[in-house]
Amino acid sequence: MAEGKKTSPGEFVRQVRQEGSKVAWPSAKQTNTSSVMVFIMVVIMASFFVLIDTILGSAVSALLGF
Numbered sequence: 001m002a003e004g005k006k007t008s009p010g011e012f013v014r015q016v017r018q019e020g021s022k023v024a025w026p027s028a029k030q031t032n033t034s035s036v037m038v039f040i041m042v043v044i045m046a047s048f049f050v051l052i053d054t055i056l057g058s059a060v061s062a063l064l065g066f
Helices: 008-019 028-064
Strands: none
Touching: none
8 A cells, every 4th residue: 555644534524625615516597407408318319219229120020021
C-alpha cells in the first residue's frame, strides 16, 4: 500500500461538504424537463426496436418458410 496522509472522519465530512457546495445543482424545472425528454426518448426508441424486431422476424419467417 502507498504511504499517505490519513484523513480523519471529521475532516473527510468537511471536505465532502466543501466539494458538494461547488456542484451546480439543476433546478426543479430543469430536472422535470430532462425527465420528460428521457421518457419521450425511451418511448421512441422502444417503438423503433419493436418495429425493427417485427420486420426482421417477418423476414426470417418468410425466408425459412414458417
